[in-house]
Amino acid sequence: MTRTGGPHVTLEQVARRAGVSLATASRVLNGDGSRHVRDELKDRVLSSARALHYVANAHAQTLARATSSTVGLVTHDVSDPYFAHIARGAMRVATEQGLLVMLASTFRDSEREVAYTSVLRAQRARAILLLGSGFEDRAYTNAMRAELTPYRSAGGRVAAVSHHDFSVDAVLPDNRGGAAELARALLGLGHRRFAVLTGPPRLTTVKHRFQGFRDALAEAGVELAEDAVVENEFSQTGGYDGTLELLRRKVRCTALFCVNDVMAVGALEALRENGVRVPDDLSVAGFDDIPIVRHLNPPLSTMHLPLEEIGERVMSLALAEPTRRRHVETVTPVVTLRESTARVRRRSRQALSRA
Amino acid sequence: MTRTGGPHVTLEQVARRAGVSLATASRVLNGDGSRHVRDELKDRVLSSARALHYVANAHAQTLARATSSTVGLVTHDVSDPYFAHIARGAMRVATEQGLLVMLASTFRDSEREVAYTSVLRAQRARAILLLGSGFEDRAYTNAMRAELTPYRSAGGRVAAVSHHDFSVDAVLPDNRGGAAELARALLGLGHRRFAVLTGPPRLTTVKHRFQGFRDALAEAGVELAEDAVVENEFSQTGGYDGTLELLRRKVRCTALFCVNDVMAVGALEALRENGVRVPDDLSVAGFDDIPIVRHLNPPLSTMHLPLEEIGERVMSLALAEPTRRRHVETVTPVVTLRESTARVRRRSRQALSRA
DNA sequence: TAGCTTCTGGAAAGCGCTTGCCAAGGAAAG
DNA sequence: CTTTCCTTGGCAAGCGCTTTCCAGAAGCTA
Numbered sequence: 001m002t003r004t005g006g007p008h009v010t011l012e013q014v015a016r017r018a019g020v021s022l023a024t025a026s027r028v029l030n031g032d033g034s035r036h037v038r039d040e041l042k043d044r045v046l047s048s049a050r051a052l053h054y055v056a057n058a059h060a061q062t063l064a065r066a067t068s069s070t071v072g073l074v075t076h077d078v079s080d081p082y083f084a085h086i087a088r089g090a091m092r093v094a095t096e097q098g099l100l101v102m103l104a105s106t107f108r109d110s111e112r113e114v115a116y117t118s119v120l121r122a123q124r125a126r127a128i129l130l131l132g133s134g135f136e137d138r139a140y141t142n143a144m145r146a147e148l149t150p151y152r153s154a155g156g157r158v159a160a161v162s163h164h165d166f167s168v169d170a171v172l173p174d175n176r177g178g179a180a181e182l183a184r185a186l187l188g189l190g191h192r193r194f195a196v197l198t199g200p201p202r203l204t205t206v207k208h209r210f211q212g213f214r215d216a217l218a219e220a221g222v223e224l225a226e227d228a229v230v231e232n233e234f235s236q237t238g239g240y241d242g243t244l245e246l247l248r249r250k251v252r253c254t255a256l257f258c259v260n261d262v263m264a265v266g267a268l269e270a271l272r273e274n275g276v277r278v279p280d281d282l283s284v285a286g287f288d289d290i291p292i293v294r295h296l297n298p299p300l301s302t303m304h305l306p307l308e309e310i311g312e313r314v315m316s317l318a319l320a321e322p323t324r325r326r327h328v329e330t331v332t333p334v335v336t337l338r339e340s341t342a343r344v345r346r347r348s349r350q351a352l353s354r355a
Numbered sequence: 356m357t358r359t360g361g362p363h364v365t366l367e368q369v370a371r372r373a374g375v376s377l378a379t380a381s382r383v384l385n386g387d388g389s390r391h392v393r394d395e396l397k398d399r400v401l402s403s404a405r406a407l408h409y410v411a412n413a414h415a416q417t418l419a420r421a422t423s424s425t426v427g428l429v430t431h432d433v434s435d436p437y438f439a440h441i442a443r444g445a446m447r448v449a450t451e452q453g454l455l456v457m458l459a460s461t462f463r464d465s466e467r468e469v470a471y472t473s474v475l476r477a478q479r480a481r482a483i484l485l486l487g488s489g490f491e492d493r494a495y496t497n498a499m500r501a502e503l504t505p506y507r508s509a510g511g512r513v514a515a516v517s518h519h520d521f522s523v524d525a526v527l528p529d530n531r532g533g534a535a536e537l538a539r540a541l542l543g544l545g546h547r548r549f550a551v552l553t554g555p556p557r558l559t560t561v562k563h564r565f566q567g568f569r570d571a572l573a574e575a576g577v578e579l580a581e582d583a584v585v586e587n588e589f590s591q592t593g594g595y596d597g598t599l600e601l602l603r604r605k606v607r608c609t610a611l612f613c614v615n616d617v618m619a620v621g622a623l624e625a626l627r628e629n630g631v632r633v634p635d636d637l638s639v640a641g642f643d644d645i646p647i648v649r650h651l652n653p654p655l656s657t658m659h660l661p662l663e664e665i666g667e668r669v670m671s672l673a674l675a676e677p678t679r680r681r682h683v684e685t686v687t688p689v690v691t692l693r694e695s696t697a698r699v700r701r702r703s704r705q706a707l708s709r710a
Numbered sequence: 711t712a713g714c715t716t717c718t719g720g721a722a723a724g725c726g727c728t729t730g731c732c733a734a735g736g737a738a739a740g
Numbered sequence: 741c742t743t744t745c746c747t748t749g750g751c752a753a754g755c756g757c758t759t760t761c762c763a764g765a766a767g768c769t770a
Contacts, residue, residue, distance in 0.1 A: 032729090100459075418724095713770090715769095726755105
């Protein structure tokens, strides 16, 4: 029958119970190095705090100290393995430094991204990490700038993964170059007819990967037919639906490039359901190398990106002493061919369609 | 050449610029319904705030209002799809209510779990959600109680997924019952010789699943050989290594039960690498039905759990009006047989070993 | 015009903590 | 036995907001 709402225990109560002043109690609890407190008092405060199960109000502390100990991560979707792994790396280093992480999922809604950034600013987060790709959208860019600029000039740190139109410290996977390498690898396997499954073109990452791929083909004198490119959501479902569309169009191709692994997972599913054998009938490749894809049926060929490490690196960038120069670290994806791609065979069926 | 650290814009600056008092500015910005402010002043305040890119200091607000708008999620590991999906569901409902989420990964370290809970308490989080299974460990239980009790009596809400030794509102997957059902399904396929790959027994979830499985076998008069049970980490690597151990022991069996999907993924990898065909040589089943396993090679049979929904439900529980009675919602896992399990064949190789 | 009620804006008291500054007491120095 | 310095506790001033209470201005009723 206890009442609901006794308030939280305050420092004052701890101090009173220990028979010392607020100031002394605070100094004991913070281990303020420059000040000495007699051992006896120290003990009294400590045991008083323990007895009362005291936990300092972090908000009051933040206010008084004018510095918080939280960092914010903004992702497109935590349940997307790409972000989950980057977040994991980032959280590890944050935790090591005793920082608390606030995590947001924008579900790829640019307005929500702006809103979250604002919230994080309100929280006086020490750093804001933009984990997802930026959007190519003037309104978004401006709105974000309006948040980021005052935040940074008030001492906030910002760092990003992938390209954004804000000049912040960043870890940049070489999406364009990686996609080009993959294209070359596929060309090397003898493929000449390609299809690509791409995501929302407003995402910079998507654009870069697509361009890199297409340009590398062009360089080799291989053209990418317009109807061989399907655009859909940057998700498993998107990959599934996009593949169905490709099937419907009966695109002639021997290799399919999905701009990210998650879409490739959906593609593989659609292909299997429609009797298209991978890699016998069609080679499939993704991008990112999220840890699960090596276990797919068949194991997916992809561009490997050290996701957790990327997370660790952005967080480190964000937490490092600010320097005058902008810091950019490039990450080179590495071609990782597994069983979803094969050398093209002379007589393989060339028109993609239901078996 | 701007200096680093102009502080953040404060309400006072906004008020001054608008030529009104702090109180008025606050009222305008909070849309305090019960008070009217002349439209002219309202506009002045609003445009002043906009011009200064003002964002209220959330800590000051929390302090003044004595109520915060954050909730805390504590998971074992965000990058584990099981948690990622539960977290996703939970975050969705939190976001709908305008709450900010703080997310922690304990990496299955019980001390870290206690520490985070304390931090969340310091943040005066409105609710703390324990997403991972509890540990069977006296010290842990006591420490958590010491955090949770004062937190709750100060009005904090706590809810959990899976079993814990704290009587809090909870969403409880029927792990025992589910594992038993799975055992029966496997028996129904003719299997009589089993192996099981289990996680750290200090995790209540692990214990329940193992017991449910074993008991159901016993009930059917089938014994589970002691050396057919291997224990390892609750992770992909754990599943991989555990399977290697099983292989080393040359356990005679036709079906392998992994206490969760993540371990099953590792198991599948180890089996493939060692030439054991699934399901021809060995049937494999997991538990959880994380979204990816239907895309594995072969698609994994498992006990389906509506992960995102579970997340939504705990969050709803935590955010609902507290009631006198403890609220417990049971979730029944459903048997989902895919291609990794098959009817046992007369002449299948019975000793698990490298091909 | 007097007497009320209703509106609106502002002053000020916190919310729970940190920290600069002061002062009392003891130790060290002369 | 002074004088000076150091140690250590406490007072009180914030940190940036919200909200209660007050008071002057208006609007109404008679």
